Amino acid sequence: MKGLVPIAAAVALLAAVPLVTQSNVVLNFLVMTFLIALAGQGWNLLGGYGGQYSFGHAAFFGTGAYVTAIAQMHYGINAWVGFFIGVAAGALVGAVIGLLSFRSGLRGSYFALVTLAFAEVLRIIASVAPITGAGVGTLIKLDLRPEAFQFQSRVPFYWIALGLVAVSLIIVRIIEDSRFGAHLVAVRENEDAASALGVNPTMVKLAAMTVSAAITAAAGCFYAQYFLFIDASIAYGPWVSIEALLAPIVGGVGTVFGPLLGALVVRTLGEVTKLMTGDAPGLDLVIYGSVLVVVVAFAPRGIAGVITMLRQGFAARPIPERGHD
Amino acid sequence: MTDPLLRVENVSKHFGGLRAVDKASFTAATGCITALIGPNGAGKTTLFATITGFLRPTEGRIVYNGADIVGLPPYRLARLGIARTFQIVQPFANLTVRENITVGSHLTRTSRADALEAAGVVADAIGLRAQLDKPAAALTVAGCKRLELARALAIEPRLLLLDEVLAGLNPSEVRDLVPLIRSIAARGVTIVMIEHIMQAVMSLAERVFVLSEGRIIANGSPQAIAADQRVIEAYLGKGAAARMMAGAAHG
Numbered sequence: 001m002k003g004l005v006p007i008a009a010a011v012a013l014l015a016a017v018p019l020v021t022q023s024n025v026v027l028n029f030l031v032m033t034f035l036i037a038l039a040g041q042g043w044n045l046l047g048g049y050g051g052q053y054s055f056g057h058a059a060f061f062g063t064g065a066y067v068t069a070i071a072q073m074h075y076g077i078n079a080w081v082g083f084f085i086g087v088a089a090g091a092l093v094g095a096v097i098g099l100l101s102f103r104s105g106l107r108g109s110y111f112a113l114v115t116l117a118f119a120e121v122l123r124i125i126a127s128v129a130p131i132t133g134a135g136v137g138t139l140i141k142l143d144l145r146p147e148a149f150q151f152q153s154r155v156p157f158y159w160i161a162l163g164l165v166a167v168s169l170i171i172v173r174i175i176e177d178s179r180f181g182a183h184l185v186a187v188r189e190n191e192d193a194a195s196a197l198g199v200n201p202t203m204v205k206l207a208a209m210t211v212s213a214a215i216t217a218a219a220g221c222f223y224a225q226y227f228l229f230i231d232a233s234i235a236y237g238p239w240v241s242i243e244a245l246l247a248p249i250v251g252g253v254g255t256v257f258g259p260l261l262g263a264l265v266v267r268t269l270g271e272v273t274k275l276m277t278g279d280a281p282g283l284d285l286v287i288y289g290s291v292l293v294v295v296v297a298f299a300p301r302g303i304a305g306v307i308t309m310l311r312q313g314f315a316a317r318p319i320p321e322r323g324h325d
Numbered sequence: 326m327t328d329p330l331l332r333v334e335n336v337s338k339h340f341g342g343l344r345a346v347d348k349a350s351f352t353a354a355t356g357c358i359t360a361l362i363g364p365n366g367a368g369k370t371t372l373f374a375t376i377t378g379f380l381r382p383t384e385g386r387i388v389y390n391g392a393d394i395v396g397l398p399p400y401r402l403a404r405l406g407i408a409r410t411f412q413i414v415q416p417f418a419n420l421t422v423r424e425n426i427t428v429g430s431h432l433t434r435t436s437r438a439d440a441l442e443a444a445g446v447v448a449d450a451i452g453l454r455a456q457l458d459k460p461a462a463a464l465t466v467a468g469c470k471r472l473e474l475a476r477a478l479a480i481e482p483r484l485l486l487l488d489e490v491l492a493g494l495n496p497s498e499v500r501d502l503v504p505l506i507r508s509i510a511a512r513g514v515t516i517v518m519i520e521h522i523m524q525a526v527m528s529l530a531e532r533v534f535v536l537s538e539g540r541i542i543a544n545g546s547p548q549a550i551a552a553d554q555r556v557i558e559a560y561l562g563k564g565a566a567a568r569m570m571a572g573a574a575h576g
Contacts, residue, residue: 177437178437179431179434179435179436179437179440182424182427182428182431182437182440183428183431185417185420185424186417186420186428189416189417189418189419189420190415190416190417190418192379192399192411192415193411193415193416193417193476194417194428195398195399195400195403196377196399196400196403196408196409196411196477197400197403197408197428197429197432197476197477197479197480198400198403198404198429198432198480199400199428200398200400201400
């Protein structure tokens with residue numbers, strides 16, 4: 001299938017990194033980048049392709065993380081099985097939130113606010129409920145065996161995180177080239193026109209949100225397994241929702257590689273500014289924020305958009321013809 | 326004579342105290358072109374919206390292919406073979422022309438390749454072949470109107486509702502589109518068209534219904550309608566027909 005070759009190439013390239021360096025700093029940085037790319041890919045499917053901008057993808061990330069942890073610690077379920085239960089639970093939360101908001105016809109900023117509210121409600125519940133460890137958080141018992149989804153070295157984690165990113169890239173690529181993908185994009189562009197062509201917008205958005213939530217939940221499941229500790233402000237915190245939408249927006253919304261590109265750029269930018277401004281706390285965030293403002297202002301289609309523009313610039317581009325109105 | 330494909334029976338649509346459509350009835354004979362005309366604000370587009378499921382009529386029945394379709398959402402009606410174009414064009418602006426049409430051809434085709442191919446065939450018929458890979462946002466008004474037509478045809482409808490598909494076009498563009506509409510009807514698609522351009526109505530429609538202030542005030546052949554006193558008055562005001570006759574007599 002066309003379009004899978006660039007994915008294979010990018011993944012192969014990244015897979016070779018541990019053969020070059022096993023530095024914990026590098027691998028840790030890239031694992032976190034992959035997690036953001038994964039969470040962002042989930043957001044991208046719903047936001048970039050479906051046009052439904054969620055501010056609350058933490059709801060799915062956190063649910064994935066907590067369900068994985070709780071399944072192991074309270075029910076003695078194997079970590080690998082727990083991972084998939086976590087993904088399924090995230091998808092379920094996505095379906096429920098989607099059903100409630102899309103059936104009531106929430107669009108645009110209303111949808112964004114409702115998703116934010118759901119994520120915050122879940123965060124507050126997680127910070128008081130006994131099963132989540134309330135304010136203390138949940139620890140996953142150290143058990144350094146591959147059967148328990150725990151490893152001595154970071155390298156297997158690295159490859160697993162990369163594998164998850166690869167799967168998410170392939171899923172989105174396949175959707176892009178399917179009837180469902182065509183419907184999803186049509187709904188983003190114009191719901192009325194789409195429904196006049198036989199597309200059921202509510203069902204399409206609901207399906208997109210379910211898959212989107214599952215992908216972002218996978219990032220949460222992996223996070224719990226990687227750090228072995230989560231609490232409410234990590235799992236359901238607004239940082240997740242922000243990173244999940246920032247990566248695709250910077251990288252290019254509605255493109256397969258947008259979230260991965262964006263995650264690499266945003267995370268690198270974050271680290272570089274932190275290094276540069278070592279003794280002035282907060283300055284890194286100022287620079288980070290300013291760069292993001294500039295990117296969004298001057299490259300609204302993100303890095304992928306800039307690349308397309310440059311390409312078209314080189315191939316003598318005809319001036320687009322405009323309508324009279 | 327066979328049953329009409331579409332029968333609108335005493336349909337009303339009220340917005341608060343406003344009766345946008347008031348007990349309107351009309352039929353669209355199978356395989357024919359029926360025109361719906363009337364002054365601005367007569368309720369034509371509202372009537373279309375009730376037929377296509379975008380608005381629920383306050384009262385009345387809409388019978389399509391023998392079944393009452395009131396209450397069905399637009400996407401269900403599209404799947405039953407009712408297609409529409411929008412008066413204010415609604416292209417998927419960030420998609421190419423081909424992708425726009427493909428959304429329609431996916432209705433009956435699951436495979437992406439089949440749908441893309443079918444979109445090409447429709448584009449050929451509508452004269453959009455050269456624009457296939459252009460973004461829809463780059464189309465001219467005439468191009469957008471053709472795209473509306475192409476998308477609607479891509480779902481392979483039995484009934485096609487055209488909402489002022491000729492409005493905003495220059496005379497030569499109108500001359501290009503009129504035979505196109507005729508050829509669509511010739512392929513067996515039943516057409517109901519809202520149109521202001523009387524020349525086109527006269528040459529295309531077999532039957533004309535006139536809507537004024539939400540009511541059907543006249544119907545008949547285009548020639549009969551053009552001479553109908555009530556119709557002239559609906560457009561030009563009370564007494565206009567008499568003044569015209571008087572003017573004609575004096576002149």
